Amino acid sequence: MKLDTEVGVVKYLVLFYYLLATTVFYALAIYATGNGVSYHLFGEGDDGVFYWEQAMNVFYDLSWIRTSIYPWVIGKLMQLIGTESVFAIRLFNFVGMALLIHFALKLVSIQLATTELGEKEERIRHYAHLYALFCFIAYISLFINITTSIYRDVWIYMLYIAATYLAIRWLFEKNWTYFLLLIPTVWLLGEFRTYALLSFVMATVLWLTLQAVRKVAGPFVILTLALVIFGVIYTFFMDVQVPIVDKTLRSALQYRSDGIGFLAGGSQMGIRLDASNYFGFLFNYVHSYLGNLVGPLPWDVRGLTILLVFFIEALPMTFILLFLWSRRAYVTKVQQFILMQAFVWNGLIAITNDNIGTALRLRAIAYLLILLVFVVAYSRHRAEHVKQTVPPVVTT
Known part of the structure; x- marks a missing residue:
């Protein structure tokens, strides 16, 4: 179901908020470490540095440590654009964030579609989607995980939410098209x-x-x-x-x-x-x-x-x-x-x-x-x- 205008505007504002944040943290990380990979709000180390090192090995066709498919994906992304770019990886992860919000709203919609809402249906739909978007602002540790470094986490979150949505469409609607979409989704989830x-x-x-x-x-x-x-x-x-x-x-x-x-x-x-x-x-x-x-x-x-x-x-x-x-x-x-x-x-x-x-x-x-x-x-x-x-x- 198509989102109303207000929800659509808020959705794009949330996306802009995350894009602005990852850009700011990229600039702060360049100032702090010189490479823009990770800005440490708390603690000293994180997996983002490891992913960057392995992605560079993929970029130069060297051997790399395979803990997941993520370093290979971002390494090949840099090969595709022809340059070593941390910001390109951050933009790639922002795409994952946009998809996460998309499937999160889909998951809200499918709940509403299978619930008896009564005469206040439009009001409930409106506020449910707005509250869902607000969660992406209020959930501070999620915000930090996605914006401060080049973690793989956003893709795991997105794929899990997407898989849950597709499974619901398959199991409750008996629609095997969604099962066919679910198979590559859960495979990729396992690779991450x-x-x-x-x-x-x-x-x-x-x-x-x-x-x-x-x-x-x-x-x-x-x-x-x-x-x-x-x-x-x-x-x-x-x-x-x-x-x-x-x-x-x-x-x-x-x-x-x-x-x-x-x-x-x-x-x-x-x-x-x-x-x-x-x-x-x-x-x-x-x-x-x-x-x-x-x-x-x-x-x-x-x-x-x-x-x-x-x-x-x-x-x-x-x-x-x-x-x-x-x-x-x-x-x-x-x-x-x-x-x-x-x-x-x-x-x-x-x-x-x-x-x-x-x-x-x-x-x-x-x-x-x-x-x-x-x-x-x-x-x-x-x-x-x-x-x-x-x-x-x-x-x-």
Whole structure:
């Protein structure tokens, strides 16, 4: 559905805001480092420098370290334009940002199209799209991730949102054209980050399974069965390789433990998952899940920066999740699918990540999906409770 004029104007203003920001940070990075790759607001190092080094190797047809397809893509981009240009990479990532906003609005629209909106439909549509655009302004860590350096993250966010939208069109409309579009999208998502592909596939399979199981079992039985199955996996299949990522659960937990030792400091949550028994693991995993989803938790606040994140990100998301829980009776199946994608993604990063700063980057996929459900739910709630203007009674 075509966006109204006001929403269209705001959309272009948001895009201009991001374009201006990435240009400003490019100039600041040139002043600070001489190459324009990355401007460090917090900390010293970032992946952007690594991607630039590998892209330069691709540009000069040298061997390069392949952690994802991203260095190859930006290296070939520079070959195409015939020059080493950090700003060209930033413009390329801005295209990813524009596509991210496009598919985010598409995801809002598909929720609205599958929801009974009543007589206030136009008002709800208008505000849902405006709130979605506002999220891209208010979500500070997302803004920093996309504009301060040449991270690959914006493409992972965009491809995950796009894949979720295409999957909804395929599953709920039974339109196989969208399935054909979904296949290359999820392939490219996996090329940018294999764990993102694993999460998308797991969430989709889990959602389809739950739709079937719900017909014969209640929530308590399903939860109990899930805990038992995962307990069996944790106890007996720790060393079985997981498809797509080709890693075992034990290696993932070891990676996390190594990170705790190597990166120990103020931004670590200090949660160990390599417990000697399943119940110890489960307790710590719930702690890690919450820490990655709505962290930093109050006891993790050990500095001004983390305190700032607590107030501008953790607290708002906590209230948003509580609001969605209070409106759970109104959540549609499409929204359940979107939230499933968000919570499964957070479940995966809760296994491997113990660092608050890293969580800010990784959980953006979950946050975006949750926010895009929230803006629709809140717009409906707002329309239902708006006070009607009562005309004055004229007496003679």
